[in-house]
Structures are given as C-alpha cells and as structure tokens.
Amino acid sequence: MIDIGKVLPAARAALEELVRIPSVSAEPTEDVRRSAELTAALFRGVGEPEVEILDDVPGGRPAVLVRYPAPPGRPTVLLYAHHDVQPAGEIAQWSSAPFEPIERDGRLYGRGTADDKSGIAAHLAAVLAFEGDPPVGVTVLVEGEEEISSPTLGALLTRHRDRLAADLIVLADSENLERGTPAFTTSLRGTAACVVELRTLATGVHSGGFGGPAPDALSTLCRLLATLHDEHGDVAVAGLETGPVPDYDYPVSRYRAEAGVLDGVELQGTGDVAERLWAKPAVSVLAIDAPPVATASNTLIPVARAKIGLRVAPGDDAIQAATALAEHLSTHTPWGARVSVTVSEIAQPHHVDTTHPAYAAARRAYRKAYSTDVTEIGSGGSIPFVAEFAAAFPAAAILITSAGADTDSNPHGIDESVDLAEFGRACHAEALLLAELGRDRLRRDDRGSR
Structure with a gap:
C-alpha cells in the first residue's frame, strides 16, 4: 500500500527549495550549479543511491545522475526532468516574486514550479514512497539546459549510455489538458525555423521619384509570405507531411478561449482542432525587420527580412521540411527579387509507440491515482530531447x-504555477507505476531487440 500523503510534504518542500534558485540556463551563473547540487543532495538523502553531477561534456550545463540499481530480474525505469528555467521576464508584472514560491487558491506560484522542477519533486516523491528502496531499478536524469534546447544532451546520452539504459523512459515535462484527467502525450511536432531576406534595390530611394516601377523589399516580402498558406489557411508548402491524429475531442470553443482568438476572427486551416494543432504542419511569421512607423520616411525599402517558424508534423523529417520551406521561399519570390534563406533552428518531431507492454502498466497506475482513464493527446509544440532519447535508446x-502542469500553468510566462492537487496525483501515479512495473517483471531481454 503506497501512502503518498506521507511523502508529499517533503516533495513540496523540495519543490519550493528548488524554485528559490534562479537557475536560468540562458544566463550561465553559479545558480545553475547550485540547482544541480541541491537536486543531488535531495536524492542523496533517500536510500543509498549512486549520485553524481555530470559536467564532463564540453559546453554543457551541469546535469544530475541518480541510480538505484534494479533488483535481480526487474526492469529499470529512467525518470527525466530538468532543473534549469526560463528568465523571469518583466518582474513587475508578476503577482509575487518569481523566485519565492507562494501558494494561492491551491496553486503554487513561482518560476519553475511547473516547468520543470515539479518533475524533479515528483521523481523524488516516487522513491520516497518506497523509502529509497524501489521495487525496480530507478535512474533519475535531471538535465540543466533544456530551456536552451538541450544542445549537449545527445553527447551526454552517448557518453553515459550504459548507465542510462532503461526499459521505460518517463519524461515528466508535458501537461494535462484537464485537471483531474491524466494525459499521455503521444505525438510532438518538430521545428524548422528560418530567416528569409529579400533585396530589390541597391539603396533606399524616394518613394515619389521612383515608386511604382521599382519594387520595395517590404511589399515584395509581404507577397512572398502570403504564399505560405492557401485560401483556407492550410500550409501551402509542397512536400510536407501530416501525422496521425490522437483520438481526442478538442472543442473549437475551448481552443478559441485558450488561444485568446478574438470574436469574429476565423480559425485557419481545415480539419478538426486536434488535427490542425497536433498532426498538421503549421507556418507562422515570427518577426519582420522593418522601419518603425514612428520614424519611417517616404523611402522605398531596399532590403527586408523575416523569421519564419515551421512546426513539423509527427512522422515528417525536420531537415527535409526545412529544405522544402527554403525551396518554397526561393521559388515563390516575386519580381525577381534576390532571396537568401538561412535555417536557424531544427528539432525533430516524434510519435510514440503506445503498444509497448509498459504502457499497460502505466495506464493502470495513472487510472488508480486519478480515478479516471488516461487520455492520449498530442502537442503542437516541440520537445527536442524526446527525439534525442528515442535515438539513443531505440529499444526503450x-x-x-x-508532473502536475496543466493548461493554467503558464510555463515560460508571468505567474507560472502548478496545481498542488494535480501535483499530488502525479506523484502518486509515478509511485504506482514503479509498483506496477515491479509486478510485471518486464526486462529488456524479454523482448530482444524491441
């Protein structure tokens, strides 16, 4: 019998202690190392695990590796989270200090409460539930650079492959779409962003003396950007794929409210919301370099740039998708303008195989903790490290x-928070999962090269 209530106070205290450290990986200070050291210390106090701070990958931020070796014949579970966070942004806009956790109306507020220090605390709660002696092997990897797109994670996974090998990898960095209902994210879109630059004139010239025959770069750029979608709002870039759609009914009214779509504004594209958001590619114009209105003169603009973000559907390849986007921009540039396209970001999409026997154990555990069945959802965003783990450990x-995050958590934004009841259910579910896997006795060699 798992008494999760007994360990939740310690897990919450650990979460609050972690939130107090401003471990912003984009600004590599001693705070990132302090966060890693605290994470290591929290697990050292639970049983007798092997604990190490990993900082042996050049250019990487410190990560934490914790290992509870598997009892004979039992599987090993790798529990992932990250201890780095986004900058707080405009502190004056927060309702309370971003790095001082505070509870309001059943939610704990502070930077990192949801993304992803709740993941660390949930993993801690799971091993605390067994007093540091879990029924299966448990490896905990807490990364320190997820918020800067995990640039050295691949190298770290390669270097420590033998110590990280597992039958099941639990990545606690997603969200539940409805409080009280557990969700498994089974598909993720990838990313292929680029910067396109157009040149039409050698220099800026007077719009009265030369306007008309001479194309200005900004108008030319606008016409090019308009070719990225068809008349329905679907992406018009040839060669992009559509992935499988999770079986989830996403009401249009709910989506409009959550996205803040203004009354009277139509949604782009065709198909239901889940298909458009999770299974289809999406193109967005993220930024344009242009003179500000306040200082503009009557001058034809000679050069203009835009950053374009492409969300790549599960099952597609981000590199091929980036190539398709670049070819579209190059071949649809109007009036013979000189065009250059520079790819700036690549992250692979991913689709999860949910037929693995471990998923049956996971569904049982989460159903018991939440008293309702699991839903399977997609993510319109990208989590680059998922593809890294899949490539490094294809058999897992x-x-x-x-780990408690929901649609009100506002990760990366002002007043980030985690629902404490949801956090408690997530901790319970993870502990139950370890118990279920211990009973299943699933081993890597049971399925050969799966």
Whole structure:
C-alpha cells in the first residue's frame, strides 16, 4: 500500500527549495550549479543511491545522475526532468516574486514550479514512497539546459549510455489538458525555423521619384509570405507531411478561449482542432525587420527580412521540411527579387509507440491515482530531447506525461504555477507505476531487440 500523503510534504518542500534558485540556463551563473547540487543532495538523502553531477561534456550545463540499481530480474525505469528555467521576464508584472514560491487558491506560484522542477519533486516523491528502496531499478536524469534546447544532451546520452539504459523512459515535462484527467502525450511536432531576406534595390530611394516601377523589399516580402498558406489557411508548402491524429475531442470553443482568438476572427486551416494543432504542419511569421512607423520616411525599402517558424508534423523529417520551406521561399519570390534563406533552428518531431507492454502498466497506475482513464493527446509544440532519447535508446518505451502542469500553468510566462492537487496525483501515479512495473517483471531481454 503506497501512502503518498506521507511523502508529499517533503516533495513540496523540495519543490519550493528548488524554485528559490534562479537557475536560468540562458544566463550561465553559479545558480545553475547550485540547482544541480541541491537536486543531488535531495536524492542523496533517500536510500543509498549512486549520485553524481555530470559536467564532463564540453559546453554543457551541469546535469544530475541518480541510480538505484534494479533488483535481480526487474526492469529499470529512467525518470527525466530538468532543473534549469526560463528568465523571469518583466518582474513587475508578476503577482509575487518569481523566485519565492507562494501558494494561492491551491496553486503554487513561482518560476519553475511547473516547468520543470515539479518533475524533479515528483521523481523524488516516487522513491520516497518506497523509502529509497524501489521495487525496480530507478535512474533519475535531471538535465540543466533544456530551456536552451538541450544542445549537449545527445553527447551526454552517448557518453553515459550504459548507465542510462532503461526499459521505460518517463519524461515528466508535458501537461494535462484537464485537471483531474491524466494525459499521455503521444505525438510532438518538430521545428524548422528560418530567416528569409529579400533585396530589390541597391539603396533606399524616394518613394515619389521612383515608386511604382521599382519594387520595395517590404511589399515584395509581404507577397512572398502570403504564399505560405492557401485560401483556407492550410500550409501551402509542397512536400510536407501530416501525422496521425490522437483520438481526442478538442472543442473549437475551448481552443478559441485558450488561444485568446478574438470574436469574429476565423480559425485557419481545415480539419478538426486536434488535427490542425497536433498532426498538421503549421507556418507562422515570427518577426519582420522593418522601419518603425514612428520614424519611417517616404523611402522605398531596399532590403527586408523575416523569421519564419515551421512546426513539423509527427512522422515528417525536420531537415527535409526545412529544405522544402527554403525551396518554397526561393521559388515563390516575386519580381525577381534576390532571396537568401538561412535555417536557424531544427528539432525533430516524434510519435510514440503506445503498444509497448509498459504502457499497460502505466495506464493502470495513472487510472488508480486519478480515478479516471488516461487520455492520449498530442502537442503542437516541440520537445527536442524526446527525439534525442528515442535515438539513443531505440529499444526503450517512452512515456511523456505531466508532473502536475496543466493548461493554467503558464510555463515560460508571468505567474507560472502548478496545481498542488494535480501535483499530488502525479506523484502518486509515478509511485504506482514503479509498483506496477515491479509486478510485471518486464526486462529488456524479454523482448530482444524491441
């Protein structure tokens, strides 16, 4: 019998202690190392694990590796989270200090409460539930650079492959779409962003003396950007794929409210919301370099640039998708303008195999903790490290779930928070998952090269 209530106070205290450290990986200070050291210390106090701070990959931020070796014949579970966070942004806009956790109306507020220090605390709660002696092998990897797109994670996974090998990898960095209902994220879109630059004139010239025959770069750029979608709002870039759609009913009214779509504004594209958001590619114009209105003169603009973000559907390849986007921009540039396209970001999409036997155990555990069945959802965003783990450990099952984050958590934004009841259910579910896997006795060699 798992008494999760007994360990939740310690897990919450650990979460609050972690939130107090401003471990912003984009600004590599001693705070990132302090966060890693605290994470290591929290697990050293639970049983007798092997604990090490990993900082042996050139250019990488410190990560934490914790290992509870598997009892004979039992599987090993790798629990992932990250201890780095986004900058707080405009502190004056927060309702309370971003790095001082505070509870309001059943939610704990502070930077990192949801993304992803709740993941660390949930993993801690799971081993605390067994007093540091879990029924299966448990490896905990807490990364320190996820918020800067995990640039050295691949190298770290390669270097420590033997110590990280597992039957099931639990990535606690997603969200539940509804409080009280557990969700497994089974598909993720990838990213292929680029910067396109157009040149039409050698220099800026007077719009009265030369306007008309001479194309200005900004108008030319606008016409090019308009070719990225068809008349329905679907992406018009040839060669992009559509992925499988999770079986989830996403009401249009709910989506409009959550996205803040203004009354009277139509949604782009065709198909239901889940298909458009999770299974289809999406193109967005993220930025344009242009003179500000306040200082503009009557001058034809000779050069203009835009940053374009492409969300790549599960099952597609981000590199091929980036090539398709670049070819579209090059071949649809009007009036013979000189065009250059520079790819700036690549992250592969991913689709999870949910037929692995570990998923049956996971569904049982989460159903018991939440008293309702699991839903399978997609993510319109990208989590680059998922593809890294899949490439490094192709035989392992991957479970992407929430450690308490929900649609009100506002990760990366002002007043980030985690629902404490949801956090408690996530801790309970993870402990139950370890118990279920211990009973199943699934081993890597049971399925050969799966």
